[in-house]
Amino acid sequence: METLAESLLLPTVATLTAGFSALLYYYREDPILGGAAINDTKLHRIGGAYPFLGDTVKAALVKGHIHDFVVDCFEKSHNEPVVIKFPLVDGPFVFFNDPKMVEYFLKTKFSVYDKGPFMKVRFQDTLGHGIFNADGARWKSQRKLAANIFNVKNFKEYVNDTFAAEMDVFSTVLEEHAASGLEFDLSDLFFRFTFDSFVKIAFGIDVNSMTSKEKVPFMEAFDNAQKTVADRVITPLWSYVERLTGVARTQADDVKTIRDFGISVIQEKRASLGDEPSTGNDLLSLLMRTTDDEGNSPTDEMLVDYVLNFIIAGRDTTAQALSWTFFLLHKNPAALAALHEEIATVLGGSAPTYDQIKNDMPYANAVFHEALRLYPSVPLELKQANADDTLPDGIVIPKDTIVCWSNYAMGRTEAIWGPDAKEFKPERWVKMDKQPSPFDYPVFNAGPRVCLGKNMAELEGVFVLVQVARKFNIQVTKEEDVTYSLSLTLPMKNGLAVKCTERL
Numbered sequence: 175m176e177t178l179a180e181s182l183l184l185p186t187v188a189t190l191t192a193g194f195s196a197l198l199y200y201y202r203e204d205p206i207l208g209g210a211a212i213n214d215t216k217l218h219r220i221g222g223a224y225p226f227l228g229d230t231v232k233a234a235l236v237k238g239h240i241h242d243f244v245v246d247c248f249e250k251s252h253n254e255p256v257v258i259k260f261p262l263v264d265g266p267f268v269f270f271n272d273p274k275m276v277e278y279f280l281k282t283k284f285s286v287y288d289k290g291p292f293m294k295v296r297f298q299d300t301l302g303h304g305i306f307n308a309d310g311a312r313w314k315s316q317r318k319l320a321a322n323i324f325n326v327k328n329f330k331e332y333v334n335d336t337f338a339a340e341m342d343v344f345s346t347v348l349e350e351h352a353a354s355g356l357e358f359d360l361s362d363l364f365f366r367f368t369f370d371s372f373v374k375i376a377f378g379i380d381v382n383s384m385t386s387k388e389k390v391p392f393m394e395a396f397d398n399a400q401k402t403v404a405d406r407v408i409t410p411l412w413s414y415v416e417r418l419t420g421v422a423r424t425q426a427d428d429v430k431t432i433r434d435f436g437i438s439v440i441q442e443k444r445a446s447l448g449d450e451p452s453t454g455n456d457l458l459s460l461l462m463r464t465t466d467d468e469g470n471s472p473t474d475e476m477l478v479d480y481v482l483n484f485i486i487a488g489r490d491t492t493a494q495a496l497s498w499t500f501f502l503l504h505k506n507p508a509a510l511a512a513l514h515e516e517i518a519t520v521l522g523g524s525a526p527t528y529d530q531i532k533n534d535m536p537y538a539n540a541v542f543h544e545a546l547r548l549y550p551s552v553p554l555e556l557k558q559a560n561a562d563d564t565l566p567d568g569i570v571i572p573k574d575t576i577v578c579w580s581n582y583a584m585g586r587t588e589a590i591w592g593p594d595a596k597e598f599k600p601e602r603w604v605k606m607d608k609q610p611s612p613f614d615y616p617v618f619n620a621g622p623r624v625c626l627g628k629n630m631a632e633l634e635g636v637f638v639l640v641q642v643a644r645k646f647n648i649q650v651t652k653e654e655d656v657t658y659s660l661s662l663t664l665p666m667k668n669g670l671a672v673k674c675t676e677r678l
């Protein structure tokens with residue numbers, strides 16, 4: 175006789191199979207997820223999606239060359255938008271490759287496209303409520319405060335003096351490498367240089383990482399925390415994964431190291447000042463002297479957020495821009511020769527002044543901008559819709575959708591830069607009648623959230639470029655090893671192995 179279990183087996187299997195098939199059908203490779211109305215014939219898919227997993231597998235497979243993968247996608251879609259779905263992460267993500275759309279998201283519909291909850295929840299522990307992780311009123315008040323400080327004459331002079339002094343240390347270290355004739359990692363040295371410079375500018379203290387062979391705990395914790403945050407963007411169920419793998423523990427330790435350092439500097443400063451107001455021109459001193467509309471001074475927690483966000487903003491971006499610039503100059507001897515010629519003509523044998531950098535060295539500035547075009551320090555930008563929106567061409571973007579554009583892909587797009595888009599040609603900037611709009615070239619962002627440090631980064635970056643190129647020959651020794659790794663910025667995966675010799 176048939177048992178109850180046996181009699182239920184067949185209908186159960188049939189029901190499960192039918193249910194599974196229905197789900198497979200529902201999640202098949204189509205542009206619509208869970209009924210979200212992004213459907214439009216203009217939207218392209220990347221191919222190779224799996225039921226339930228969407229494009230997660232594909233993304234994992236192309237992780238090592240993700241930015242070039244985006245370039246390929248847009249070449250195939252003829253620059254029409256591409257949808258990527260990571261059902262277990264969030265999204266969907268809609269990628270655009272059109273300056274008009276960048277202007278739309280960053281300016282025209284600025285109030286609709288935020289950093290949003292997707293970014294905030296992932297960045298919270300490391301960035302706190304700092305400017306990078308804030309929207310609305312919280313962002314606005316920090317933006318106003320920072321913009322005022324960046325315009326203070328004493329602050330600008332303090333920044334220039336700090337970079338010049340740290341550049342002297344950098345030159346001494348390069349001289350030692352030249353004397354030894356040994357290979358070293360130039361990108362690591364640029365990171366130490368910008369770290370020392372930005373900690374000095376932010377807190378008014380010296381960390382001297384350039385002259386030490388040791389790892390600096392604050393710097394190490396800072397690097398680890400940022401890598402973890404970057405992984406969260408593409409890791410399904412990241413908070414569970416971090417708990418299972420132990421990353422949650424190390425991340426908590428790293429965040430504590432970073433914030434404890436900030437708090438201790440603030441407390442020491444307060445203790446040394448007693449009742450006296452701080453007279454320093456470093457960012458922390460300037461922030462300590464500010465009050466909000468109700469006359470309140472910032473709390474220590476707020477000061478830490480402000481200052482750490484500033485270091486994050488300036489350090490990696492500038493160090494990476496310089497590393498890629500020297501890599502490209504190594505690969506393009508004609509451009510290096512043209513740079514040397516400008517240096518000889520304008521400077522003779524002297525060190526540059528900031529005025530000369532700004533006004534008399536168009537080719538050096540062009541080299542820096544051309545390197546950022548091909549290797550933008552912030553390769554990818556994401557914004558999240560805080561309301562349903564209909565784009566000018568009729569595509570419906572439901573609330574919570576993430577819209578993206580790749581600065582890396584835009585820099586390599588022929589429709590924007592012409593048929594030689596992928597070539598390193600600094601002279602294109604010198605020949606242009608009109609500089610590209612910030613939406614054609616959004617490497618410093620654009621609109622109300624344009625990079626606050628743009629002028630500083632351009633001035634200091636070109637200053638360092640000229641000083642190094644003037645004094646040293648940089649020989650990249652392992653060209654084939656040079657590639658990027660996936661992060662919020664564009665670090666060199668294997669560093670930049672070089673040897674150097676003195677020119678002067």
Ligand code: HEM
Nearest residue numbers: 317487488491492495551552617618619623625626627631
């Ligand atoms: C080559 C160097 C640099 C590049 C390529 C760069 C690029 C960018 C980009 C793309 C953004 C927008 C990021 C986002 O979506 O939130 C940004 C924002 C910002 N940058 Fe830079 N940056 C550079 C250097 C600096 C420096 C040196 C500073 C100052 C210390 C700085 C301060 C900021 C700040 C405060 C913001 C936030 C603006 C806001 O959200 O209102 N940046 N930068």
